[in-house]
Amino acid sequence: MVKIAPSILSADFARLGEEVARVECADWLHVDVMDGMFVSNISIGVPVVKSLRRVTDKFLDVHLMIEKPVRYIDAFADAGADLLSVHLEADLPPGIHAALEAMERRGVKKGIVLRPITAAEAVLPYIKDVDLILVMTVEPGFGGQKFMADQLPKLAAIRAYIEKYNPACRLEVDGGVDPVTAPQVIAAGADVLVAGSAVYGAADPAAAIRTLRGE
């Protein structure tokens, strides 16, 4: 079953509790953390995750778009994140391994993320140790961008690696997922779909979630 993770980046931050309630039928909540360095934008951080944790039991899928993320694993674990994903481009390999080890110690699910420029093979040193691989289908930093269809072969290649090396690993897609592109990423092997504008930009977010799921 495909999971839908609405991205609260497209929500109204002044009414975040209500915005979370509007997507009650979703499977996960996707939280985009940006530091103004790894990506040019600055979004939200640890205190917002902590506040979200108080108002929802939903699985909090926290996407860290920050340099050297190992520095913040404990803080986001303390705040109540269920899964943390770190960009492979955000540190040298020892730093990425250290971040994953910190997640393991804290009992948080472990994810790695690939920018569009990063090749499928980059997951191979980590694939046996992670719970989720996230493939970006836009340049990270902003919601509402156009889906990059050239990432579909990469998704399919990573799906094949997952079947071979770690079948329990989830394959998530983030960026430009809407009712047209959702069936394409599902066909390529994705099983968790992040959607910001397609959910929060819809008149009825719950109906949008069901459409993305293919219901």
Ligand code: DX5
């Ligand atoms: C972009 C973020 C996404 C963003 C997706 O850097 O990682 O999660 O919210 O927004 P949409 O679904 O509008 O492309």
Ligand code: ZN
């Ligand atoms: Zn994201």
